Structures are given as C-alpha cells and as structure tokens.
Amino acid sequence: MADNVMKLYPGNWLYNAGVIGFLYSLEKVEKIPYEDVANFNDDGSVEIKKDIFEKLKVRERYFSEEKEKISSIVGKSNLYRNYLQEVWKNKFPDYVKKLSKIEEKDDTIPCGLCYRKIHLSDDDIKELENLGLKKFLEGISKFDMRHLSTLGPSMGEFPNGFWNNSKTFRVCPLCAYLIIHHHLSLVELSDKSKIFVNAPSFKVMWHLNRYVKEIYEREKIEVIRELLGMSIIELTLKLHIQLGKWTMMNVEVVSQYREGDNDKIEFFSLPYETILLLLDGNIARLINDIGEINVLNLVLDGKYREILDYGERVFKIGLKNKNDWGKHEKEFINKKIKMDKNKANLISFSQKLFKLYALIEEKIGKGVYV
Numbered sequence: 412m413a414d415n416v417m418k419l420y421p422g423n424w425l426y427n428a429g430v431i432g433f434l435y436s437l438e439k440v441e442k443i444p445y446e447d448v449a450n451f452n453d454d455g456s457v458e459i460k461k462d463i464f465e466k467l468k469v470r471e472r473y474f475s476e477e478k479e480k481i482s483s484i485v486g487k488s489n490l491y492r493n494y495l496q497e498v499w500k501n502k503f504p505d506y507v508k509k510l511s512k513i514e515e516k517d518d519t520i521p522c523g524l525c526y527r528k529i530h531l532s533d534d535d536i537k538e539l540e541n542l543g544l545k546k547f548l549e550g551i552s553k554f555d556m557r558h559l560s561t562l563g564p565s566m567g568e569f570p571n572g573f574w575n576n577s578k579t580f581r582v583c584p585l586c587a588y589l590i591i592h593h594h595l596s597l598v599e600l601s602d603k604s605k606i607f608v609n610a611p612s613f614k615v616m617w618h619l620n621r622y623v624k625e626i627y628e629r630e631k632i633e634v635i636r637e638l639l640g641m642s643i644i645e646l647t648l649k650l651h652i653q654l655g656k657w658t659m660m661n662v663e664v665v666s667q668y669r670e671g672d673n674d675k676i677e678f679f680s681l682p683y684e685t686i687l688l689l690l691d692g693n694i695a696r697l698i699n700d701i702g703e704i705n706v707l708n709l710v711l712d713g714k715y716r717e718i719l720d721y722g723e724r725v726f727k728i729g730l731k732n733k734n735d736w737g738k739h740e741k742e743f744i745n746k747k748i749k750m751d752k753n754k755a756n757l758i759s760f761s762q763k764l765f766k767l768y769a770l771i772e773e774k775i776g777k778g779v780y781v
C-alpha cells in the first residue's frame with residue numbers, strides 16, 4: 412500500500428455499499444468530485460487518497476448546529492445503534508482524522524469486512540484513548556451477530572473463520588467508518604424496500620447504482636429486473652469500459668425489506684446470457700431506441716421468438732390503412748405500444764423489432780433459443 416493511497420478491493424455487499432456510500436457522501440456533502448479522491452481501476456479495485464480523512468469537514472458534516480446530521484449518516488439501522496454515544500460525539504472528528512494514518516501490519520487480525528490487516532498505530536490509538544475514546548474504539552472494532560438481524564442470509568458470504576463461537580469478528584478502523592455510509596448508496600423504492608447493485612468492481616457499482624437511482628426517479632420503474640436491465644443498458648451506452656465477463660456475471664441486486672418485525676434480504680441477478688446481450692452496443696442502442704418496456708421484458712425473459720412474432724403482427728397492421736383496422740387490431744396497437752413515435756410509424760417500429768431479433772440471434776447462435 413503506497414503511503415498516501417489505500418487500495419480497496421470489493422468484498423461482501425455491505426462493505427461495498429459502505430465504500431460507494433462514502434464516495435457519494437464526498438460529492439453530496441463535501442462537494443468534492445470523486446475523481447479528486449478516488450481512482451477506479453479496471454481490476455475492480457478503487458484507490459482512495461488517505462489525506463481525504465484530514466480534509467473532511469467532519470464536524471459540520473455530522474453534527475450541524477440546528478440538526479444533528481449523525482442520525483442521517485448513521486441511519487436508523489440496528490447496525491449502528493450504539494455507534495456514537497453522547498460522550499463520544501465531540502471526539503469523533505479526531506478519530507476520522509486519524510484514518511489518514513492507517514497502516515497494514517502482518518500481526519493484526521484480519522478485518523472481517525475487507526479481509527485486510529488495517530490498523531492504527533499504537534501511538535494513535537493511545538492518543539485517541541486519552542481523548543476518552545477507548546470504549547468507542549472497542550465498540551466499533553467488533554461486529555456482533557446480535558446486531559445483524561438485517562443481514563440474515565447474506566451472512567453466508569462471510570468466511571467462517573471470522574465467526575468462531577463468539578459470532579463476532581474484528582472490524583478494522585477504516586471499515587468501521589466506511590460502513591456507516593452504506594445506506595447512502597441504497598435506493599429506496601416506493602414499497603420501502605431498499606436496493607443496492609453489488610458487483611466485483613467498484614467502478615461498475617459506482618455507475619450502476621447511480622443509473623438505478625436516475626432511472627427510478629425518471630421512470631418510476633419498480634420492477635427490480637427492469638431497473639437492473641435498463642441500468643446495464645445505460646452502462647453499455649455511456650461507458651466504454653472493458654468489463655470482464657466474470658465481473659458482469661456477478662452483478663446482483665441486493666434488496667432489503669421489512670417483513671413483520673424482521674428485516675429480510677433477497678438477491679436478484681440476471682442470467683449471464685441476458686447480460687451478454689445487454690452489454691452488446693448495437694443491441695443496447697436498439698432496445699433503448701425502441702423504448703418499449705415490454706420489448707425489454709421479452710429480452711429479459713429470453714422470449715426472443717416473441718420479438719419476431721410481435722414485429723410480424725405490427726408489420727401486418729402497419730401495412731393496412733388505419734381506417735381498415737379491426738377492433739382487435741386497434742386494441743392491440745393501443746394496449747401494446749406505449750411510445751407515440753412507435754405508434755405513428757408502425758412499419759419502422761416493426762423493422763426495429765426484426766433487427767433486434769436478428770442481432771440477438773446472431774449473438775447467441777441461430778436456432779438455439781427459438
């Protein structure tokens with residue numbers, strides 16, 4: 412680890428969401444563009460300049476006069492319930508500043524979130540303890556299962572070695588700080604569920620989660636797989652990055668929701684074949700140009716043959732004079748097609764559907780999926 416930079420690798424989704432949430436907060440709260448602080452690498456890692464922790468306006472950020480922002484940063488999650496007690500609040504900025512001096516040392520127990528041996532020097536720890544932060548440091552350095560009702564099934568992702576019988580694992584000083592930002596990267600849907608797009612690349616997560624948020628706000632789409640599908644299309648169209656197959660195969664949506672008194676977590680992913688199609692520039696552009704959610708759904712469902720059938724039906728109706736349309740034909744066009752530009756030019760719309768089918772067929776191999 413270079414002295415002034417730390418390199419973070421993607422880990423479990425909670426940690427990933429913490430890193431992404433922290434970068435969001437830099438932009439939103441500190442007005443620092445992420446490029447000034449973070450550098451995304453194509454191997455999935457992100458390098459963060461350590462001196463950022465000295466520059467953060469921690470006091471204004473978390474403890475504004477009129478309203479204590481810590482509640483919004485720390486959130487209402489059980490995970491952080493005891494994170495900051497009244498007595499520690501004043502000293503919290505001192506702790507954050509010290510993060511600019513974190514190091515890796517071999518004889519440290521690995522962190523259960525980032526798997527790294529990151530720690531503060533003995534002198535720095537002593538200094539913080541003298542400020543009255545001993546209990547605080549002890550508290551945040553342990554991740555306790557009792558606080559993890561929210562994580563439920565995802566705990567399977569954590570290596571068993573960190574559990575032992577105590578069901579507690581060590582959290583390094585950096586992760587203890589990053590993790591309180593995790594909820595900032597979640598997108599809340601109208602049913603109160605919260606979603607995060609997880610991937611083995613911070614670059615992919617940074618962009619996909621932003622697209623999900625933008626698309627959700629713009630189109631009010633609630634269906635997770637449609638949101639994910641559209642976000643991947645956006646990624647293909649806007650970012651010309653070389654994405655490893657392995658990276659995209661492992662893109663998943665983590666969805667948190669309440670059921671009764673319990674927090675539940677579900678994971679959703681698209682089949683690799685679907686992702687492969689959405690990452691194809693021509694296919695992505697065409698689906699985007701068509702702009703019909705039911706066409707996107709045919710792709711997401713793998714019902715490619717139906718795209719052809721749909722195109723043929725539209726084409727046949729398009730050939731007729733509008734006055735000669737029967738009741739069923741009128742209904743079909745009005746119900747199925749949402750975009751005015753497609754309704755106004757059925758022949759052109761049908762040609763796009765034929766082309767989409769042909770591109771898909773070309774991509775996945777003729778005859779296999781029809």
Ligand SMILES: [Zn+2]
Nearest residue numbers: 522525583586
């Ligand atoms: Zn860590």
